[in-house]
Amino acid sequence: MAEPIAQPASAPQASGVSTPVRARIDRRSVPISERVIEFGLFLAGASGVLVTVLIVGTLVYEAVGYFREVPILDFLTGTSWGPQFVPASHGVLPLIAGTLVTTLVALLVAVPVGTIVALWLSEYAPTKLRESVKPVLELLSAVPTVVFGYFALLFVIPILQTMFGWVGYELGGFNMLGAGLVMGIMIVPYVASLSEDAMRAVPKSLREGAYAMGATKFQTCVQVVFPAALSGITAAYILAVSRALGETMIVVVAAGGQPNFTMDPLQQAQTLTAYIASVAKGDLPVGSIGYRAIFAVGLTLLVMTLFFNVGGHWLRQRYKEAY
Amino acid sequence: MTSANVSNLQVGNAGDRQRAVEVVVPTHGRDVSGTIAAVDSRAASSSQSASLVKAEVRGLDFYYGKFHALKNLNLAIYDKKITALIGPSGCGKSTLLRCFNRMHDLYPDTKYSGEIVLHPDGLNLVGPGIDPITVRMRISMVFQKPNPFPKSIFENVAFGPRLRGIKGKDALEAEVQRALKGAALWEECKDRLQDNAYRLSGGQQQRLCIARALASDPEVILFDEPTSALDPVATLRIEELMRELREKVTIIVVTHNMHQASRVSDYTAFMYLGELVEYGETPQIFQRPKKTMTEEYISGRFG
Numbered sequence: 077m078a079e080p081i082a083q084p085a086s087a088p089q090a091s092g093v094s095t096p097v098r099a100r101i102d103r104r105s106v107p108i109s110e111r112v113i114e115f116g117l118f119l120a121g122a123s124g125v126l127v128t129v130l131i132v133g134t135l136v137y138e139a140v141g142y143f144r145e146v147p148i149l150d151f152l153t154g155t156s157w158g159p160q161f162v163p164a165s166h167g168v169l170p171l172i173a174g175t176l177v178t179t180l181v182a183l184l185v186a187v188p189v190g191t192i193v194a195l196w197l198s199e200y201a202p203t204k205l206r207e208s209v210k211p212v213l214e215l216l217s218a219v220p221t222v223v224f225g226y227f228a229l230l231f232v233i234p235i236l237q238t239m240f241g242w243v244g245y246e247l248g249g250f251n252m253l254g255a256g257l258v259m260g261i262m263i264v265p266y267v268a269s270l271s272e273d274a275m276r277a278v279p280k281s282l283r284e285g286a287y288a289m290g291a292t293k294f295q296t297c298v299q300v301v302f303p304a305a306l307s308g309i310t311a312a313y314i315l316a317v318s319r320a321l322g323e324t325m326i327v328v329v330a331a332g333g334q335p336n337f338t339m340d341p342l343q344q345a346q347t348l349t350a351y352i353a354s355v356a357k358g359d360l361p362v363g364s365i366g367y368r369a370i371f372a373v374g375l376t377l378l379v380m381t382l383f384f385n386v387g388g389h390w391l392r393q394r395y396k397e398a399y
Numbered sequence: 400m401t402s403a404n405v406s407n408l409q410v411g412n413a414g415d416r417q418r419a420v421e422v423v424v425p426t427h428g429r430d431v432s433g434t435i436a437a438v439d440s441r442a443a444s445s446s447q448s449a450s451l452v453k454a455e456v457r458g459l460d461f462y463y464g465k466f467h468a469l470k471n472l473n474l475a476i477y478d479k480k481i482t483a484l485i486g487p488s489g490c491g492k493s494t495l496l497r498c499f500n501r502m503h504d505l506y507p508d509t510k511y512s513g514e515i516v517l518h519p520d521g522l523n524l525v526g527p528g529i530d531p532i533t534v535r536m537r538i539s540m541v542f543q544k545p546n547p548f549p550k551s552i553f554e555n556v557a558f559g560p561r562l563r564g565i566k567g568k569d570a571l572e573a574e575v576q577r578a579l580k581g582a583a584l585w586e587e588c589k590d591r592l593q594d595n596a597y598r599l600s601g602g603q604q605q606r607l608c609i610a611r612a613l614a615s616d617p618e619v620i621l622f623d624e625p626t627s628a629l630d631p632v633a634t635l636r637i638e639e640l641m642r643e644l645r646e647k648v649t650i651i652v653v654t655h656n657m658h659q660a661s662r663v664s665d666y667t668a669f670m671y672l673g674e675l676v677e678y679g680e681t682p683q684i685f686q687r688p689k690k691t692m693t694e695e696y697i698s699g700r701f702g
């Protein structure tokens with residue numbers, strides 16, 4: 077523990093007892109412990125930045141090697157993916173399509189359900205119920221995603237197959253719809269929990285303002301609380317998008333294993349993450365084109381995630397409220 | 400507080416209350432029921448003889464859980480006048496004010512008993528079968544801290560009219576313009592109606608809240624310390640505005656600023672510990688208070 081006199085909080089007291097001059101001298105004469113702490117904090121902060129830089133650096137370095145052999149335009153516009161096959165094909169669009177479709181399906185579940193759950197928790201649920209439901213929700217986000225993957229494969233997709241069977245459609249055992257739906261269920265707690273925090277942070281005075289005008293509870297929720305919390309809710313949606321884009325195990329298990337250039341969620345397909353996971357098992361020689369393709373795909377995923385995050389951030393700023 | 404003060408607080412006993420009530424109720428205009436009506440002939444008959452009663456609080460008690468916050472209040476609120484509620488902090492001014500628009504219904508474990516009768520139709524605002532929304536449709540409120548919604552200026556004012564089923568751009572625009580003019584904000588805002596309300600200054604935001612309250616055509620507007628978050632200039636504008644609004648609407652204002660009460664109000668009620676100590680015309684309360692407690696409070700000796 078440092079000398080009490082070195083702590084800013086006690087400085088005013090010290091100056092009250094002794095002279096201000098002396099307090100200042102004391103501060104200067106015991107800076108070593110402070111400097112050590114400061115340096116330690118700096119190291120901790122810097123290591124975080126360094127790791128990030130290293131990761132991105134590795135991605136970019138290997139991807140650059142890849143793009144020396146594969147023209148970037150072919151990569152971005154090709155509709156067939158199979159860098160490890162002979163003859164190899166290097167179009168990433170099928171993986172992007174798979175990623176976007178599963179993400180979209182997931183968001184179609186997670187955003188409305190998560191928002192409604194949040195509204196209900198924040199505005200309608202009695203305090204006691206809310207306090208018991210929230211931990212359960214947060215527990216749900218602690219379930220390993222591989223469990224969700226098998227839940228999709230062994231439970232949700234069979235149900236979907238039966239239902240599509242009723243209308244005479246034969247649904248495959250792997251498909252993006254099932255994977256996306258379960259991914260959405262997985263993301264609901266994140267959206268609900270964060271949105272609920274945002275709605276509860278809306279000051280009581282705004283709610284009272286709405287009620288005082290004669291608004292019903294529902295009108296207050298929809299016309300005042302929701303818009304007032306929109307900035308925080310957008311943050312929840314951004315997180316949902318990032319989770320969906322980066323989700324791996326569910327799509328590896330349930331969406332299928334072949335790249336497939338289609339926007340039809342009823343088909344099987346591979347996503348960017350699923351490709352990386354399925355190929356990166358160590359049997360690709362380091363430096364081979366197949367090995368480097370992983371990094372190109374990883375970089376693509378990073379750019380996509382960044383794009384949505386920046387877009388979301390911009391939206392957040394737009395709706396930021398200073399109540 | 401001294402023990403002398405405490406003995407002055409015994410307003411609950413019969414004799415005192417009888418006298419307090421005398422000032423409270425007029426005989427003219429409306430047939431006010433029961434014992435209250437029988438009292439008085441001199442007190443209210445002088446300069447206020449033209450004013451009608453807009454609302455009557457009769458034997459009102461209010462409880463937060465077990466806490467008895469308002470104790471057997473009786474007073475009449477005069478039509479198109481400003482009634483100020485004064486008293487030391489915690490005496491129940493806001494609690495009384497919030498009974499008028501049933502704000503307490505938003506929170507669990509609150510209980511009203513007694514009546515607040517709204518004229519001309521005699522609706523009991525705190526009656527058990529009365530929907531709070533019906534009440535709030537007729538009685539608006541302006542809060543202590545300006546609380547505009549995170550929407551445009553236009554949408555803030557249009558909020559009430561929309562809730563009341565007014566549709567169509569022209570009708571809404573007319574309502575918004577009328578309300579903003581009523582709140583002396585039209586000239587400042589007419590070119591920036593689509594701006595977010597938070598871009599207005601604090602005083603403008605409070606006038607926007609007044610416009611929002613006006614747009615729903617209320618019969619009574621409740622003000623809960625409307626200027627306590629504002630600077631002196633903005634405060635004077637709001638006070639001026641309240642005097643203007645008095646032409647159209649009945650106003651009840653809570654204030655802990657004695658000067659404000661004497662500047663703006665026509666009637667003043669002095670409350671202490673959940674009871675009504677003295678109620679009368681503002682000049683009388685400030686110049687010739689009948690109770691020692693009132694005198695001590697307005698001269699700043701406690702509270």
Ligand SMILES: Nc1ncnc2c1ncn2[C@@H]1O[C@H](COP(=O)(O)OP(=O)(O)O)[C@@H](O)[C@H]1O
Nearest residue numbers: 463466468486487488489490491492493494495
């Ligand atoms: N929500 C509440 N729950 C319990 N007691 C309350 C609540 N609000 C106010 N009170 C109590 O009721 C009394 C009157 O409060 P209030 O009407 O806010 O006073 P004033 O507006 O005159 O300062 C105070 O003693 C206060 O502590």
Ligand SMILES: [Mg+2]
Nearest residue numbers: 492493494653
């Ligand atoms: Mg108050």
